[in-house]
Amino acid sequence: MAKPMTKTELVAALATEMDADKKTATAALDAITGIITKAVADGGAVTLPGVGKIYCRERPERMVRNPATGEQFKKEADKQVKVTIAKALKDSVNG
Incomplete structure (x- = not known):
């Protein structure tokens, strides 16, 4: 099993994908995390297309x-807190 990606590695990969600097990528990641946390804590759910659905039960x-x-x-x-993995992600992992 591969090592989990750290926040630093995730920020670096996000900065590369966004064609931006690491400071902007960190701000984007923190904003997304904050939005998801607030929505789920308030009893809602968040669907990340291609990844899955995060909700509170x-x-x-x-x-x-x-x-x-x-x-x-x-x-x-x-x-x-529960996470349902999207079929697209399962299919890509399983080949």
């Missing part, structure tokens, strides 16, 4: 078990 209150002690306890309702 609410989980109900439920009983869970501590694996170390076997003790069961009630876990409060919470939210979970």
Whole structure:
């Protein structure tokens, strides 16, 4: 498995693709990240064409078990961020 791309590497690749400097690419990446974070935190969803859909799902209150002690306890309702990968990306990875 290849190493994950770091933010620095992503900014450099984005700057090359945009034909811009790294400062502009960093600002663009930070803006996109901020928009996605705000939209998902507000309960919405964001679709990145060719990549997938990022959304927030609410989980109900439920009983869970501590694996170390076997003790069961009630876990409060919470939210979970989910990502559904686009078919185009799956197809490109699988050949």
